[in-house]
Amino acid sequence: MSMLGLYVPGDSVLHRLPVGAKLLVLLSAVTAVVAFADLWSALGAALAALLLYPLCGFTFRHVWRVLRPLLPFLAVIALFQALVGDGATAVRVCAQLAMAVLLSGLVTLSTRVSEMLGLFERLARPLRYAGVRPDRVALVLALTIRCLPLAASAWQASREAYVARGLRGRPHLMVVPVIIGLIRSAEAMGEALAARGID
Amino acid sequence: MPGIPTPRVRHRGLTVRDIALIGMFAALLAVLSMPFAIPVGPVPITLQTLGVMLAPSILGAKRGTLAVLTFLALTLAGLPLLPGGRGGVMPFLGPTGGYLLGWVVGALAIGLLTRFMLPRYRFWIGFGSNVLGGVVVIYLIGVPWSAIALGDGMLATIMSTFAFLPGDLIKAALAAAIAAAVHRAYPIPPAGRPVAANAADSA
Numbered sequence: 001m002s003m004l005g006l007y008v009p010g011d012s013v014l015h016r017l018p019v020g021a022k023l024l025v026l027l028s029a030v031t032a033v034v035a036f037a038d039l040w041s042a043l044g045a046a047l048a049a050l051l052l053y054p055l056c057g058f059t060f061r062h063v064w065r066v067l068r069p070l071l072p073f074l075a076v077i078a079l080f081q082a083l084v085g086d087g088a089t090a091v092r093v094c095a096q097l098a099m100a101v102l103l104s105g106l107v108t109l110s111t112r113v114s115e116m117l118g119l120f121e122r123l124a125r126p127l128r129y130a131g132v133r134p135d136r137v138a139l140v141l142a143l144t145i146r147c148l149p150l151a152a153s154a155w156q157a158s159r160e161a162y163v164a165r166g167l168r169g170r171p172h173l174m175v176v177p178v179i180i181g182l183i184r185s186a187e188a189m190g191e192a193l194a195a196r197g198i199d
Numbered sequence: 200m201p202g203i204p205t206p207r208v209r210h211r212g213l214t215v216r217d218i219a220l221i222g223m224f225a226a227l228l229a230v231l232s233m234p235f236a237i238p239v240g241p242v243p244i245t246l247q248t249l250g251v252m253l254a255p256s257i258l259g260a261k262r263g264t265l266a267v268l269t270f271l272a273l274t275l276a277g278l279p280l281l282p283g284g285r286g287g288v289m290p291f292l293g294p295t296g297g298y299l300l301g302w303v304v305g306a307l308a309i310g311l312l313t314r315f316m317l318p319r320y321r322f323w324i325g326f327g328s329n330v331l332g333g334v335v336v337i338y339l340i341g342v343p344w345s346a347i348a349l350g351d352g353m354l355a356t357i358m359s360t361f362a363f364l365p366g367d368l369i370k371a372a373l374a375a376a377i378a379a380a381v382h383r384a385y386p387i388p389p390a391g392r393p394v395a396a397n398a399a400d401s402a
Contacts, residue, residue, distance in 0.1 A: 144223075
């Protein structure tokens with residue numbers, strides 16, 4: 001997996017805006033439209049969100065990737081409201097959902113993972129008065145990214161062994177050794193960090 | 200041990216080993232979101248909620264909740280860690296975003312409930328706390344959220360009951376069985392550094 005994540009490189013205004021500002025605008029826009037609960041403003045907001053995509057240099061493929069997970073929900077809403085018979089509500093709710101997902105897609109597509117993680121670390125800074133050490137927040141995020149391929153390959157190896165032995169029906173037999181192995185490597189990692197003076 | 204008064208020991212803070220365990224279980228949560236995670240039957244099922252139940256039942260409330268929070272932070276930052284390669288801010292503002300927030304509270308609840316029966320993990324109590332924390336608490340946050348997002352409370356309830364409930368009950372049992380075996384095979388010490396309880400009181 002690439003560390004780019006869902007980020008799409010570009011140099012639009014949106015790419016250059018600080019991530020905190022983007023998230024604030026996103027949250028206030030979504031809250032406003034959902035609280036207002038008006039058919040035409042919801043439709044207008046969804047359309048505006050859609051129009052922002054080409055303006056920021058994203059293509060139809062990106063729109064599709066953002067909207068695709070929402071399609072089953074839109075279908076269910078349409079089906080349900082067809083039975084109950086309230087077309088206006090159905091359209092408004094679908095527009096609200098599309099608007100929220102499209103706008104948040106804009107934020108995610110235009111923000112580097114590292115930039116967003118940097119924001120989380122800054123937001124965690126005031127927590128030091130509650131006993132949280134901000135450098136530990138950065139450490140755990142970095143360690144998790146390191147552990148991702150480790151956990152995936154351990155899982156994959158155990159799964160292949162499980163299938164190759166023809167075991168069926170008791171999946172916890174496969175999971176327990178993986179988890180114990182992962183705990184042991186985590187403890188070894190902790191010891192290595194402690195040996196380097198991080199404690 | 201009857202007769203011998205054991206000094207009461209409290210545990211404070213997090214050691215660097217705890218931080219490695221948190222990272223590892225956050226990574227495990229990401230692995231469990233892959234559709235091929237467990238070979239049971241023809242239907243590919245994803246196991247995120249299994250991970251949400253496993254982390255607090257094995258690591259305890261503090262480390263388990265932090266593992267879930269870490270996983271969600273990386274997802275929110277834009278890594279495609281949810282099933283189907285989803286990630287970013289979108290799943291959090293979508294119709295099932297409430298469930299993601301519910302995971303944090305649910306993991307905390309499971310961890311607190313699990314602590315009462317340790318050091319011996321019993322399957323049925325573990326199953327009960329997984330259902331209470333991993334199903335009831337998560338749905339209490341997830342269902343009202345999707346009721347707002349889908350514009351109808353009934354629809355949200357129907358969706359959670361038929362789409363998620365059967366799988367979640369199976370996962371609660373599976374998580375309890377796995378946690379019981381892990382606790383038997385490899386007991387993990389509690390989080391943090393040991394501090395004598397009365398020393399903390401007098402200080």
